[in-house]
Amino acid sequence: MIEVRNLVKKYGGHLAVDNLNFTVEKGQIYGFLGPNGAGKSTTMNIITGYIASTEGTVTVDGHDILEEPEAAKKCIGYLPEQPPLYFDMTVTEYLSFVAELKQVEKPKRKEMIQEVMEMTGITDVSGRVIKNLSKGYRQRVGLAQALIGFPEILILDEPTVGLDPKQMIEIRELIKSLSKNHTVILSSHILSEVSAVCDYIMIISKGKLVASDTPENLSKAMAGAQKLSLLVKGSTQEVETAIGCIRQVSSFCCEGSEQEGVLKVSLEAEQEADVREEVFFAMADRKLPILEMMTTSMSLEDVFLELTDGGEESEKLEEEENHAGDL
Numbered sequence: 001m002i003e004v005r006n007l008v009k010k011y012g013g014h015l016a017v018d019n020l021n022f023t024v025e026k027g028q029i030y031g032f033l034g035p036n037g038a039g040k041s042t043t044m045n046i047i048t049g050y051i052a053s054t055e056g057t058v059t060v061d062g063h064d065i066l067e068e069p070e071a072a073k074k075c076i077g078y079l080p081e082q083p084p085l086y087f088d089m090t091v092t093e094y095l096s097f098v099a100e101l102k103q104v105e106k107p108k109r110k111e112m113i114q115e116v117m118e119m120t121g122i123t124d125v126s127g128r129v130i131k132n133l134s135k136g137y138r139q140r141v142g143l144a145q146a147l148i149g150f151p152e153i154l155i156l157d158e159p160t161v162g163l164d165p166k167q168m169i170e171i172r173e174l175i176k177s178l179s180k181n182h183t184v185i186l187s188s189h190i191l192s193e194v195s196a197v198c199d200y201i202m203i204i205s206k207g208k209l210v211a212s213d214t215p216e217n218l219s220k221a222m223a224g225a226q227k228l229s230l231l232v233k234g235s236t237q238e239v240e241t242a243i244g245c246i247r248q249v250s251s252f253c254c255e256g257s258e259q260e261g262v263l264k265v266s267l268e269a270e271q272e273a274d275v276r277e278e279v280f281f282a283m284a285d286r287k288l289p290i291l292e293m294m295t296t297s298m299s300l301e302d303v304f305l306e307l308t309d310g311g312e313e314s315e316k317l318e319e320e321e322n323h324a325g326d327l
């Protein structure tokens, strides 16, 4: 349905999208997950033809977005981060205007608008002026405009941002129901949202795709990535040499502990490798007593934080997650 190849976007000297490659298949819900500033909106704006890429190609249902923009855009309904609403119009007036813009044949417009209003649950407010609607209803109107023309693909940028918990749940349910007849790509910086709604997650960090898989596979793969934390009596050099001999250790670090001559060692093993015995023998061979050894598995949240470098953005994520958890 959508092929993105070697996509690069530079704003002046700033690299916002860094060589993205992915394919979107029909009939699934895809989630772009990443902290603020990761490059989600930029990627969506390029796919929908709002802005041009610096390098790379996007094809939508076989149409290159730059070479055949009309044909490509016909397949896409887009809800940008700021829904493009005209606040002084009533819902019906606005949707009629959108239908005209999208060149829906005149005799079909009325029926299509009614159907779209029913799908998004806004029939009751059809005569209301948009500026008087709540944020949740405005978001529904935004979704309704994306649905006009019944495009095969819906691209939704942070569709639940700024909504209250009840509205969030309602919009998520709505998106799920839309996926029966549409391919959906949505962006979010809320992990629980993406894992609840999407069939497939693409984690973006600093413009790069750092992981992509089903939520289940991501959890499974990462749950298998074992972390060990140890307290070992010995010098940094001896401990590092011992760990360096264990094949399946993918990364480790040593630092001093509160006890003199005792090191704190954090160690990560390759997927599903249990290296505890090897660690034990590697240390024992060198007469380095292990005073403590603990294993920790990674949750999907740990994975996200690690892949996206934690930091400021991750604190925001946690806040949002906790908030969502309060529901």
Ligand SMILES: Nc1ncnc2c1ncn2[C@@H]1O[C@H](COP(=O)(O)OP(=O)(O)OP(=O)(O)O)[C@@H](O)[C@H]1O
Binding pocket: 011, 014, 016, 034, 035, 036, 037, 038, 039, 040, 041, 042, 043, 081, 189
């Ligand atoms: N028009 C622009 N001019 C210059 N820099 C921009 C422009 N638009 C975005 N950027 C920068 O590009 C990077 C990616 O931004 P983008 O909006 O795509 O991220 P995002 O993942 O959608 O984040 P958010 O969730 O905050 O919208 C950011 O560092 C941002 O500051």
